[in-house]
Amino acid sequence: MDKLIIETSPPLSGSVTISGAKNAALPILMASILADSTCYFDNVPVLRDIRTSLALLSELGAKAERTDGQSVVIDPASINNFTASYDLVKTMRASILVLGPLLAKFGQANVSLPGGCAIGARPVNLHLTGLEQMGATIDVDAGFIRASVNGRLQGAHIVMDIVSVGATENLMMAASLAEGETIIENAAREPEIVDLANCLNAMGAKVMYAGTDRIVIQGVESLQGCRYAVLPDRIETGTFLVAAAMTGGHVRCEKAAPNTLDAVLDKLTKAGAVITSGEDWIELDMRGRTLKSVNIKTSPHPGFPTDMQAQFVALNCVAEGVGVITENIFENRFMHVPELQRMGAKITLEANSAVCEGSSKLKGAQVMATDLRASASLVIAGLVAQGQTVVDRIYHLDRGYEHIEAKLNGLGANIKRVNY
Numbered sequence: 109m110d111k112l113i114i115e116t117s118p119p120l121s122g123s124v125t126i127s128g129a130k131n132a133a134l135p136i137l138m139a140s141i142l143a144d145s146t147c148y149f150d151n152v153p154v155l156r157d158i159r160t161s162l163a164l165l166s167e168l169g170a171k172a173e174r175t176d177g178q179s180v181v182i183d184p185a186s187i188n189n190f191t192a193s194y195d196l197v198k199t200m201r202a203s204i205l206v207l208g209p210l211l212a213k214f215g216q217a218n219v220s221l222p223g224g225c226a227i228g229a230r231p232v233n234l235h236l237t238g239l240e241q242m243g244a245t246i247d248v249d250a251g252f253i254r255a256s257v258n259g260r261l262q263g264a265h266i267v268m269d270i271v272s273v274g275a276t277e278n279l280m281m282a283a284s285l286a287e288g289e290t291i292i293e294n295a296a297r298e299p300e301i302v303d304l305a306n307c308l309n310a311m312g313a314k315v316m317y318a319g320t321d322r323i324v325i326q327g328v329e330s331l332q333g334c335r336y337a338v339l340p341d342r343i344e345t346g347t348f349l350v351a352a353a354m355t356g357g358h359v360r361c362e363k364a365a366p367n368t369l370d371a372v373l374d375k376l377t378k379a380g381a382v383i384t385s386g387e388d389w390i391e392l393d394m395r396g397r398t399l400k401s402v403n404i405k406t407s408p409h410p411g412f413p414t415d416m417q418a419q420f421v422a423l424n425c426v427a428e429g430v431g432v433i434t435e436n437i438f439e440n441r442f443m444h445v446p447e448l449q450r451m452g453a454k455i456t457l458e459a460n461s462a463v464c465e466g467s468s469k470l471k472g473a474q475v476m477a478t479d480l481r482a483s484a485s486l487v488i489a490g491l492v493a494q495g496q497t498v499v500d501r502i503y504h505l506d507r508g509y510e511h512i513e514a515k516l517n518g519l520g521a522n523i524k525r526v527n528y
């Protein structure tokens with residue numbers, strides 16, 4: 109198992125290239141199941157979750173491989189197995205995203221039920237009821253979702269109880285090959301939803317108004333392969349910007365998508381940073397400025413993203429003043445708090461809020477990564493802690509950050525990966 113050894117960092121400085129978004133790439137890779145011919149995807153980050161997705165598509169019978177660097181090719185023509193096994197699903201919840209495409213294209217799908225995970229129970233009821241409304245028969249039996257449909261799925265008017273990114277994606281993909289029109293009300297509006305819709309449309313789908321809470325999809329009879337480049341990762345971008353702010357540095361993120369980060373940039377500005385941006389870059393300057401605590405409430409896009417919550421808890425620990433961060437999406441997403449406390453952070457948990465006293469002098473310690481973004485918060489806390497921080501169980505981090513230590517070291521940090 110790998111761990112990261114992090115020394116106290118000077119103010120981060122320089123530029124870093126942002127990778128493609130994990131959360132856009134995952135549904136886009138699964139969308140290839142819907143096509144009749146080969147799909148070519150670019151800007152696909154090199155991550156453990158992407159390797160898992162390629163393994164899953166291969167298990168289904170597709171030819172799925174990374175060609176070079178950031179590109180992936182998937183030929184779905186040979187898909188002949190409709191079962192996503194527990195072994196793969198248990199390592200990546202986004203495996204549930206094969207359900208809609210398999211059902212729409214082949215009329216059947218067996219997907220291992222993703223269990224809960226560190227951040228919450230994360231049920232998939234909305235995925236299932238939406239597909240049932242489109243005519244699918246679904247049984248959940250012995251840990252598997254067994255879904256089938258006689259003929260094609262039928263367009264439906266679906267009103268989602270809760271805003272769900274994954275359910276919106278699954279239903280959007282299924283509806284693309286359904287007969288007739290599907291309307292998804294109370295749809296998620298995340299940039300990754302828009303990216304998936306753009307990719308589906310490049311395959312020949314008719315998805316309209318993605319990015320609003322009412323998506324309309326006119327089903328088509330078939331979809332073709334396409335070439336599509338994945339959106340830049342807004343969470344990776346935000347994580348580097350927070351690290352720059354905490355170290356009092358000056359960092360430029362290249363190949364970023366500033367228009368996907370409004371809520372995060374707003375909080376960084378309130379924290380005292382100077383932000384400038386162009387079409388595909390963002391620069392943060394914190395030199396000589398005082399870092400101030402911010403209050404945050406997570407909510408679906410365009411609100412503040414839950415995937416940036418842990419990083420801002422770390423920021424508030426060392427900023428001036430008291431900051432309250434409220435998590436509204438997942439019921440157990442404060443696993444980083446006890447680890448940050450081990451580093452000396454003064455945080456109190458009150459219901460679903462983390463109250464950070466601020467101005468903590470963090471001290472390096474051995475800490476444990478518990479989930480993806482919790483891991484990121486520990487790494488950036490390690491940059492400003494006095495002495496050495498050792499972050500264990502970083503396989504969580506490798507699920508979602510491409511070469512994080514190399515990228516941070518390129519900005520002046522001193523992080524080593526060791527294997528033991």
Ligand SMILES: CC(=O)N[C@H]1[C@@H](OP(=O)(O)OP(=O)(O)OC[C@H]2O[C@@H](n3ccc(=O)[nH]c3=O)[C@H](O)[C@@H]2O)O[C@H](CO)[C@@H](O)[C@@H]1O
Pocket residue numbers: 130131132134202228229230231232233234235236270271272273274275296300414415437438439
């Ligand atoms: C691969 C991917 O894109 N992951 C992102 C996606 O996860 P994911 O798509 O799993 O998250 P959802 O948007 O579905 O979850 C939002 C909330 O809805 C609940 N829910 C969801 C589905 C359902 O059928 N029933 C139900 O109750 C969840 O438990 C959660 O409380 O969006 C989350 C919220 O922005 C992000 O944190 C994840 O990084």
Ligand SMILES: C=C(OP(=O)(O)O)C(=O)O
Pocket residue numbers: 131201202415480481508
């Ligand atoms: C929670 C996340 O991912 P996943 O939905 O894949 O667990 C994340 O990206 O922060």
